[in-house]
Amino acid sequence: MEQDEHRKGPWTEQEDMILINFVHLFGDRxxxxxxxxxxxxxxxxxxxxxxxxYLHPGLKRGKMTPQEExxxxxxxxxxxxxxxxxxxKLPGRTDNEIKNYWRTHMRKKAQEKKKAMSLSPLSSxxxxxFYDTGGPNMxxxxxxxxxxxxxxxxxxxxxxxxxxxxSEENMIKxxxxxxxxxxxxxxxxxxxxxxxxxxxxxxxxEDESKKFLPFNQSISYFxxxxxxxxx
DNA sequence: AAGTGTCTCAACCGCAGCCGC
DNA sequence: CGCGGCTGCGGTTGAGACACT
Numbered sequence: 001m002e003q004d005e006h007r008k009g010p011w012t013e014q015e016d017m018i019l020i021n022f023v024h025l026f027g028d029r030x031x032x033x034x035x036x037x038x039x040x041x042x043x044x045x046x047x048x049x050x051x052x053x054y055l056h057p058g059l060k061r062g063k064m065t066p067q068e069e070x071x072x073x074x075x076x077x078x079x080x081x082x083x084x085x086x087x088x089k090l091p092g093r094t095d096n097e098i099k100n101y102w103r104t105h106m107r108k109k110a111q112e113k114k115k116a117m118s119l120s121p122l123s124s125x126x127x128x129x130f131y132d133t134g135g136p137n138m139x140x141x142x143x144x145x146x147x148x149x150x151x152x153x154x155x156x157x158x159x160x161x162x163x164x165x166x167s168e169e170n171m172i173k174x175x176x177x178x179x180x181x182x183x184x185x186x187x188x189x190x191x192x193x194x195x196x197x198x199x200x201x202x203x204x205x206e207d208e209s210k211k212f213l214p215f216n217q218s219i220s221y222f223x224x225x226x227x228x229x230x231x
Numbered sequence: 232a233a234g235t236g237t238c239t240c241a242a243c244c245g246c247a248g249c250c251g252c
Numbered sequence: 253c254g255c256g257g258c259t260g261c262g263g264t265t266g267a268g269a270c271a272c273t
Contacts, residue, residue: 008243010267032258048259049242084261095261100240 007041011050015040023051053096060092064101072098072105 011019022038028051031044040047053059064072068090075086083095083102090098 010241029259044258045244045260046242052260053241081262096241099262104238104240 006043006046008046011054015042016050016055019047019050020055023055028052049096053094058092059094064093068093069101069105072101076102 018038018040019034022034022040026034026037028048031048033044035042035044035047038047042050071090072086075089079085081099083099087093087095087098
């Protein structure tokens with residue numbers, strides 16, 4: 001029985017700050033606990049979502065690169081709507097982001113297809129909506145399409161597939177070598193020599209993370225969090 | 232410049248699986 | 253072994269941004 005109504009809707013900057021502090025304090029697992037002790041009037045679910053999709057320091061922002069687009073296409077053809085699984089192969093991208101991307105992408109595709117169909121009625125033998133199926137059964141058609149894109153810069157599909165195969169055998173390694181994958185973490189975590197070393201903190205528990213706080217920003221977060229807790 | 236349509240993305244919801252008791 | 257709570261996943265929605273007329 002929840003007496004207090006949980007807040008919904010967009011997060012404020014202040015809420016973000018508080019959440020970041022408490023994630024650094026308690027790790028990114030105990031969402032219900034964080035939701036309670038933080039004083040944020042949010043559900044644990046909501047906190048988790050905000051962190052994973054927006055606040056996590058390892059997130060990439062901005063447009064998908066052609067390589068990423070291609071990879072999404074290929075992985076979707078292979079795995080279907082397993083967004084979180086696909087996201088693990090795209091360092092810094094979230095399942096939500098990929099899902100959104102796919103939605104837009106497929107909508108466009110569907111529109112194009114509609115147009116094409118209206119022009120050539122013969123092609124109607126395999127009338128299946130991209131967006132509806134979205135599964136391995138699309139592998140052939142969609143895979144072929146994405147292969148057409150196989151050109152420009154970057155690594156080839158061979159490289160990507162090699163990587164996928166290897167990672168499946170070796171407990172999932174990310175696409176790019178300079179990222180370190182954390183178990184169950186689809187977000188890239190640059191190694192500690194990088195500027196923002198606190199990227200790797202997000203999985204640590206309180207004690208662990210205290211050992212790794214060489215930079216002002218996160219220290220201030222901690223101070224903020226602690227004072228918040230003790231006040 | 233204003234109105235309308237389209238796109239993007241953050242956030243919510245419901246469900247399933249896992250885990251501890 | 254069953255139950256309840258928590259977490260994570262996939263689907264969906266809605267508001268704001270942007271493009272077009």
